[in-house]
Amino acid sequence: MIPFIVRTTEESMKLVPWNIREASIALGATRWQTTLFVVLGAAKFGIITGILLIIARISGEAAPLLFTAFGNRFWYSGVFKPVTALPLMIYNYAVSPYNSWHNMAWGGALVLVAGIFSLNIIIRLIAGRR
Numbered sequence: 001m002i003p004f005i006v007r008t009t010e011e012s013m014k015l016v017p018w019n020i021r022e023a024s025i026a027l028g029a030t031r032w033q034t035t036l037f038v039v040l041g042a043a044k045f046g047i048i049t050g051i052l053l054i055i056a057r058i059s060g061e062a063a064p065l066l067f068t069a070f071g072n073r074f075w076y077s078g079v080f081k082p083v084t085a086l087p088l089m090i091y092n093y094a095v096s097p098y099n100s101w102h103n104m105a106w107g108g109a110l111v112l113v114a115g116i117f118s119l120n121i122i123i124r125l126i127a128g129r130r
Helices: 002-014 018-026 031-060 063-069 086-094 099-128
Strands: none
Touching: 002 031, 018 031, 031 099, 086 099
């Protein structure tokens, strides 16, 4: 997802008008200072919105998580060891024969949907400030 974040950042920075950049340089700022303080300052809401959308997309996509989890049922046990993924746990619990596991699958689905919903609300609040 890093290419998507880079592309979103690039597009947000392109939307900053040239006359704002020229005004900063005319006031004595260097090109580096103009980019760091003026352009990034003006584009920060677009960059943050893009990052939050990518986070929501990452948490909603199950296929990459399933391949990186390698079917491990345990949570974090080390940096170089596989970890579980919430979509994988939801699937494993949903196909199990136990009713208590079905309830845990519904709870996991609720957590996943609530997380994506809250990220979308945060994005709406940030985008609404513009």
